[in-house]
Amino acid sequence: QQQVKQSPQSLIVQKGGISIINCAYENTAFDYFPWYQQFPGKGPALLIAIRPDVSEKKEGRFTISFNKSAKQFSLHIMDSQPGDSATYFCAATDQGAQKLVFGQGTRLTINP
Amino acid sequence: DVKVTQSSRYLVKRTGEKVFLECVQDMDHENMFWYRQDPGLGLRLIYFSYDVKMKEKGDIPEGYSVSREKKERFSLILESASTNQTSMYLCASTPRRHNEQFFGPGTRLTVL
Numbered sequence: 001q002q003q004v005k006q007s008p009q010s011l012i013v014q015k016g017g018i019s020i021i022n023c024a025y026e027n028t029a030f031d032y033f034p035w036y037q038q039f040p041g042k043g044p045a046l047l048i049a050i051r052p053d054v055s056e057k058k059e060g061r062f063t064i065s066f067n068k069s070a071k072q073f074s075l076h077i078m079d080s081q082p083g084d085s086a087t088y089f090c091a092a093t094d095q096g097a098q099k100l101v102f103g104q105g106t107r108l109t110i111n112p
Numbered sequence: 113d114v115k116v117t118q119s120s121r122y123l124v125k126r127t128g129e130k131v132f133l134e135c136v137q138d139m140d141h142e143n144m145f146w147y148r149q150d151p152g153l154g155l156r157l158i159y160f161s162y163d164v165k166m167k168e169k170g171d172i173p174e175g176y177s178v179s180r181e182k183k184e185r186f187s188l189i190l191e192s193a194s195t196n197q198t199s200m201y202l203c204a205s206t207p208r209r210h211n212e213q214f215f216g217p218g219t220r221l222t223v224l
Binding site: 034045 | 116143145147149151152153154155156157160162170202204206208209211212213214215216217218
């Protein structure tokens with residue numbers, strides 16, 4: 001029940017295309033859903049996060065879509081750029097836990 | 113800016129050696145975490161600490177121990193390193209009751 005399942009494991013998108021990464025969770029107590037971005041040789045860094053009181057959050061080219069009934073959330077990267085090439089992790093937690101449960105990660109490659 | 117530093121970027125050890133991985137954060141954060149990162153498995157929590165001298169097991173604590181004698185420093189100890197502990201180790205910190213975790217750059221440990 002603590003798992004977060006992420007797909008796909010790897011993704012190749014052409015420059016200018018839309019990148020979509022999906023995550024699913026089981027624990028209905030989760031109430032915070034962040035996405036982390038990791039470049040080679042660096043630690044992950046928070047990219048964008050959502051709480052379940054909204055169905056969508058947008059920051060620039062990055063959007064989280066959240067479906068509470070399906071227990072799924074996804075990251076959309078519009079107009080994908082080569083600089084977006086990185087590994088992306090979804091995560092989830094409930095406020096009381098103070099620790100994150102991470103998905104398996106997606107290696108995204110944007111071809112120029 | 114929050115800074116989380118890890119003592120080594122790369123480390124090579126022999127089977128059976130005792131290994132110390134050090135993590136230091138400079139933002140007075142209460143919570144600190146140790147993860148290991150393996151392809152296809154995402155980030156898995158080894159141990160975390162809510163305060164000085166306090167520690168709790170994560171999802172994969174076997175073969176590891178930790179020490180937190182000072183608020184800014186969290187050490188991961190491999191009592192007797194084994195080849196299946198070859199991995200990337202990431203440290204993170206966060207203030208109490210705050211979800212965003214700040215990661216260090218990681219230590220790539222190879223056990224021969």
